Amino acid sequence: MTLSPERQRSFEGLISQVSADNVLAVARVLRTRADDMESMLNASLNGLDLRPCAEDPVSLDARDLFQRKIDQILAGHWAQCAELRAAHTALRATALEYGVTDADLAREFGDDS
DSSP: OOOOHHHHHHHHHHHHTOOTTTHHHHHHHHHHHHHHHHHHHHHHGGGGSOOOSSSSHHHHHHHHHHHHHHHHHHHHHHHHHHHHHHHHHHHHHHHHHTTOOHHHHHHHHOTTO
């Protein structure tokens, strides 16, 4: 994920607020939030594919308009989820700089993170 300069500064601000004592706890919270958000987004996908009320041009146009708006909202939520995951990854790297070992990270987060 490519970060805008604003997002990069935001991550730097986040990292400047963590310490060796809380880096794993903060990373855990961010990962949990991202996991929860992803689960909710995936669960909601089935009900968000609109069908037109009828086959007339107005219904078809309205469906397209509403679907585009729904898709834009979802894209924003997916982007936020990706940002949480990127922050989690950045905090894992910070934890390594603080002396946390790869084994500690694997124990804390599992091999899949």
